Amino acid sequence: MLNLDVDLGERSYPILIGTGLLGQADILSPFIKGSRVLVVTNSVVAPLYLDTLQASLQHSKDVQVDTLVLPDGEHTKTLATLQLIYDELLSNRHERSTTLIALGGGVTGDITGFAAATYQRGVNFIQVPTTLLAQVDSSVGGKTGVNHPLGKNMIGAFYQPQCVLVDIDVLSTLPVRELQAGLAEVIKYGLLGSYEFLVWLEQHIEALLAGDAELLTQAVKICCEEKARIVAADEREGGMRALLNLGHTFGHAIEAAMGYGTWLHGEAVATGMVMAADLSRRMGWISAADAARARDLVARAGLPVSPPPGMTADQFMSLMSVDKKVQSGKVRFILLRGLGEAAIESEIDPALLRQTLTAGEQLCR
Ligand code: NAD
Numbered sequence: 001m002l003n004l005d006v007d008l009g010e011r012s013y014p015i016l017i018g019t020g021l022l023g024q025a026d027i028l029s030p031f032i033k034g035s036r037v038l039v040v041t042n043s044v045v046a047p048l049y050l051d052t053l054q055a056s057l058q059h060s061k062d063v064q065v066d067t068l069v070l071p072d073g074e075h076t077k078t079l080a081t082l083q084l085i086y087d088e089l090l091s092n093r094h095e096r097s098t099t100l101i102a103l104g105g106g107v108t109g110d111i112t113g114f115a116a117a118t119y120q121r122g123v124n125f126i127q128v129p130t131t132l133l134a135q136v137d138s139s140v141g142g143k144t145g146v147n148h149p150l151g152k153n154m155i156g157a158f159y160q161p162q163c164v165l166v167d168i169d170v171l172s173t174l175p176v177r178e179l180q181a182g183l184a185e186v187i188k189y190g191l192l193g194s195y196e197f198l199v200w201l202e203q204h205i206e207a208l209l210a211g212d213a214e215l216l217t218q219a220v221k222i223c224c225e226e227k228a229r230i231v232a233a234d235e236r237e238g239g240m241r242a243l244l245n246l247g248h249t250f251g252h253a254i255e256a257a258m259g260y261g262t263w264l265h266g267e268a269v270a271t272g273m274v275m276a277a278d279l280s281r282r283m284g285w286i287s288a289a290d291a292a293r294a295r296d297l298v299a300r301a302g303l304p305v306s307p308p309p310g311m312t313a314d315q316f317m318s319l320m321s322v323d324k325k326v327q328s329g330k331v332r333f334i335l336l337r338g339l340g341e342a343a344i345e346s347e348i349d350p351a352l353l354r355q356t357l358t359a360g361e362q363l364c365r
């Protein structure tokens, strides 16, 4: 088992990565403080992994394990679903010493984390991510929250878990489309911060897509190391953490425009990264060859490389103006200074931006 540390002083926590971990009885005991646990999962993940986790928890420690199965899907990442967690906690008299465990993808992790941040002003929280996207990104770093019809992840809190438990085995049941969506965030780490990792991904993308467990473990480890490093340096996104949003300004606009869940988050981020590469090329930051290389890797991962047909520049502009990176009314973009080097930029020539927004199939060509 690999044990990485997210170094945040007294709020530091481990990311445990390996295979067969869900069934290991004692693994989570050190991170459960009181005698009650609520495992929050969803209707897809529950039949696959809830029994295993529940049995491990019950065998390892004298705790009462309650469970809550939420509906599935990005469209359920709402205040109404959050209310279901509060209802369960209160009706079963969970006290401040309770531990919430999120078993699922990024949607379950983000909602449960926000419930943990706010129930009785904050209770113990553990992340057990079951999608590739959640394992490499959303379970680490403490961003929690829900969507608002007018903007993605607009209501939330920074709240760190006590532990992140990554069992690579669970990826074997993930639909291919979800694995592809996770690979978008994996590619993101290469594009934003590591040329070496990007080259590694170019060598192994098909094997990763085929579910090679050893390569997936390696990829998860590299991404988590990078995320832990960035979060430790800038927990509240005062600066460099914003680089993790490469592709997200365009991507969040696509998700909102299409209706949450129509495009998967990873798919929208994938196209958003191609758009960011395209804008970087138009601004003279990277060469046409490098922009095409970014696009090709995204395409080889089976991900979309152009925005939804029919989505207009005006729609993009309107939706991007509610991005969380907006400062003093100006949208800040994460762009590429090179492959493996991202930077934040708010001074964008509107004409070039409009070219990217209207390029459609011609992006990076
Ligand atoms: P998701 O949680 O909707 O999971 C995708 C689908 O896979 C769902 O249908 C889910 O039920 C199913 N699933 C989960 N694990 C499975 C398994 N092992 N086998 C079979 N099916 C499984 O989506 P996601 O892609 O995991 O996460 C996307 C969300 O994460 C978005 O809401 C995004 O905003 C958020 N996010 C948050 C952060 C953060 O820092 N907090 C970072 C990136 C993304």
Ligand code: GLY
Pocket: 137, 138, 140, 141, 143, 241, 244, 245
């Ligand atoms: N996924 C972006 C972040 O965690 O900051």
